Amino acid sequence: MRQRIILEELINSDGYLKLDYFAEKLGVSTRTIRNDIKNMEKDYERNGFCLEYKTRLGYILKITDKNKFETYLEKLPDYIVESPEQRLDSIIVELLLKDGYKTIESLSDKFLVSTSQIKNDLKKIDDRLLKYDLRLDRKPHYGLKVEGQIDSIQKLIRELYVKKNRNFMKYKMTYVSKAKIVNIKSTIKNIFNEYSLEVNITELEEILSQLVILYIKTSLRKSSDVYMIDKKEEDEVLEGILSGIFDENRYYFTPRENDYLKRLIREKTKDKKAASLAIDKSKLEEVIYEYFKEVDKRYSTSFLEDKEFLKLLYLHVAALIERSKNNQSISNPFSVKISQQYPTVFNLAIQLSKRIEQEYDIEIDQNEIGFIATHIAVPFEKREKNNFDKKYRIAIVCSSGGGSAFLIKLRLTEIFRNAIIENFSLLDEEEVIEFKPDLIFSITKLGFKIDAPVILINEILDELDNMNIKESVMFVDHMQSANNPKEYILSLFSKNHFRCVIDKMDYKDVLYTMAQDVVDEGACSPTFPDDVWERESCLSTIYKNGVAIPHPIEMTGNKNLISVALVQTDIESEGKTPKVIFMVSLKKGDLELHRQISKYLDKVMSSDEIVDMLNKSQSYEEFIYKLKIYIGG
Numbered sequence: 001m002r003q004r005i006i007l008e009e010l011i012n013s014d015g016y017l018k019l020d021y022f023a024e025k026l027g028v029s030t031r032t033i034r035n036d037i038k039n040m041e042k043d044y045e046r047n048g049f050c051l052e053y054k055t056r057l058g059y060i061l062k063i064t065d066k067n068k069f070e071t072y073l074e075k076l077p078d079y080i081v082e083s084p085e086q087r088l089d090s091i092i093v094e095l096l097l098k099d100g101y102k103t104i105e106s107l108s109d110k111f112l113v114s115t116s117q118i119k120n121d122l123k124k125i126d127d128r129l130l131k132y133d134l135r136l137d138r139k140p141h142y143g144l145k146v147e148g149q150i151d152s153i154q155k156l157i158r159e160l161y162v163k164k165n166r167n168f169m170k171y172k173m174t175y176v177s178k179a180k181i182v183n184i185k186s187t188i189k190n191i192f193n194e195y196s197l198e199v200n201i202t203e204l205e206e207i208l209s210q211l212v213i214l215y216i217k218t219s220l221r222k223s224s225d226v227y228m229i230d231k232k233e234e235d236e237v238l239e240g241i242l243s244g245i246f247d248e249n250r251y252y253f254t255p256r257e258n259d260y261l262k263r264l265i266r267e268k269t270k271d272k273k274a275a276s277l278a279i280d281k282s283k284l285e286e287v288i289y290e291y292f293k294e295v296d297k298r299y300s301t302s303f304l305e306d307k308e309f310l311k312l313l314y315l316h317v318a319a320l321i322e323r324s325k326n327n328q329s330i331s332n333p334f335s336v337k338i339s340q341q342y343p344t345v346f347n348l349a350i351q352l353s354k355r356i357e358q359e360y361d362i363e364i365d366q367n368e369i370g371f372i373a374t375h376i377a378v379p380f381e382k383r384e385k386n387n388f389d390k391k392y393r394i395a396i397v398c399s400s401g402g403g404s405a406f407l408i409k410l411r412l413t414e415i416f417r418n419a420i421i422e423n424f425s426l427l428d429e430e431e432v433i434e435f436k437p438d439l440i441f442s443i444t445k446l447g448f449k450i451d452a453p454v455i456l457i458n459e460i461l462d463e464l465d466n467m468n469i470k471e472s473v474m475f476v477d478h479m480q481s482a483n484n485p486k487e488y489i490l491s492l493f494s495k496n497h498f499r500c501v502i503d504k505m506d507y508k509d510v511l512y513t514m515a516q517d518v519v520d521e522g523a524c525s526p527t528f529p530d531d532v533w534e535r536e537s538c539l540s541t542i543y544k545n546g547v548a549i550p551h552p553i554e555m556t557g558n559k560n561l562i563s564v565a566l567v568q569t570d571i572e573s574e575g576k577t578p579k580v581i582f583m584v585s586l587k588k589g590d591l592e593l594h595r596q597i598s599k600y601l602d603k604v605m606s607s608d609e610i611v612d613m614l615n616k617s618q619s620y621e622e623f624i625y626k627l628k629i630y631i632g633g
Helices: 002-011 019-026 030-041 066-075 084-097 104-111 115-130 150-162 166-175 178-194 201-224 236-252 255-268 272-278 281-299 307-325 335-341 343-360 366-387 403-415 429-435 463-474 485-491 507-520 528-538 591-605 608-615 620-630
Strands: 049-054 058-063 135-139 143-147 393-398 420-425 439-442 454-456 498-501 561-567 580-585
Touching: 002 019, 002 030, 002 058, 002 066, 019 030, 019 058, 030 049, 030 115, 049 066, 084 104, 084 115, 084 143, 084 150, 084 166, 084 201, 104 115, 104 143, 115 135, 150 166, 150 201, 150 255, 166 201, 178 201, 178 236, 201 236, 201 255, 236 255, 281 307, 281 343, 307 343, 307 366, 335 343, 335 366, 335 591, 343 366, 343 528, 343 591, 393 403, 393 429, 403 420, 420 429, 485 591, 485 620, 507 528, 507 561, 507 580, 561 608, 580 591, 580 608, 591 608, 591 620, 608 620
Parallel strands: 393 420, 393 439, 439 454, 498 561
Antiparallel strands: 049 058, 135 143, 561 580
């Protein structure tokens, strides 16, 4: 009850509190609060307190008997304060989960607010329901209920489930035990395996949540005997789900819920056998093979050597084509994350998707591109691991080439298992040059020139150094003029490619202007602006906290650089607001560097405070100084 909150607020107050104060805190009308206080006034004298009221000041608590008052307060039930917005959600849950008409009075009693407050809430609910093509049907003497398509109803309930709405969670705790959740999950797994159905984690979560929702709805009907439908389901998959999960509750499904669940399972799963049979296997395998043959040649990769990867990708694409032809779509919440962390892999997925679209006359959306990218990322990760198994010639340069150098050699042997590693002192310049190393690990900058990247290390390696070493090796082809990865990343920025955007303009125009500057410098292909926008059109590269990392669909540069724009005006694109734009332009064929740059920029976007500090920079010098601190340069 709200009485406990009202009394506790008065106890902790140094003075009078007005009705408006309580109404705002509890999300109800002043009339409701006035009624709550009247209810307390009926017997507050025997409970050791009274409420004194003064015009224009409000109420103050007077305790006449402390023991009686504390006893009374302890007996009052706890009241969880819902915001007005949360209460709207709870009312919608009540209307959607329970069948039949609800009176305003019953909603008033349920949510402990006045009927006038419920009427005000229903006006707002009317507007919200319109967004889902739903409406409130009002019937004199009966009340109101939600009318609309079952898909829209189930979608809205699921959103409130995901938000963990308090009213929904109360129903879930009442009707769906932990054992029932285990039962639902195991039944889904067993039935899907039995009928060779595949489902990704996102779609599986949606199916699971919808089954929970339907189990609650059928349980509510069962307890009130609203429906009793005796029907044998013809669909074998759905029959297995109904008998395995719902038991006698299955007879409390409405016909449209029955059809909805059947469609949901059909749309969110894929038949592994059917997809393979429906597609011309040799043709699709050839399309995929020819594409990665070109990729391997262009980037010196080895995708074609990974037979397991090609097999799994073929099965996925075959199912994708079938889904597209049947106008089925699946959501992929990981597309943005993959785009951010594996930008080159995502670009390869886009290019493969375009090839498939042309061959099969279909359209592939960003969710499907994200799934293709996930497959491509696997051999890409393997490639990174294999880099450490190359037969490097490694020189270790320490103070004397003695004890500490041998300890470093032991540590490096663990990382580079096939490497030839030799120790040298700082004075062994000629010996190091004669050794012709591929990599040099040194405790200090070398005083002589040599055609090999130098990675600076501590004389006593620790675990952090191990991580830094692995990271540095990924930059080995780029570090001729820099001593560490952070220094190399910072070297890609320049004052010539820095700007503050203070005039309002389209996001597309900002990107085209930045890209054209790179073209004008002769640093990349003339198609660079169009290539950047083509990639941006597939999936926005505006990520966390307004950090954008636009780049072309394929790198065409003759030098590596990062352009920067600090957006210090209101600009929006697809509902996102860019604050700091890092436009990446790299040399042709540079796959790994793009990913490493993204990893460093991820440190920047991880904090809105860091992004805001960078955004407020007024000069290139101020910006680069802050950036160096934030990425640890």
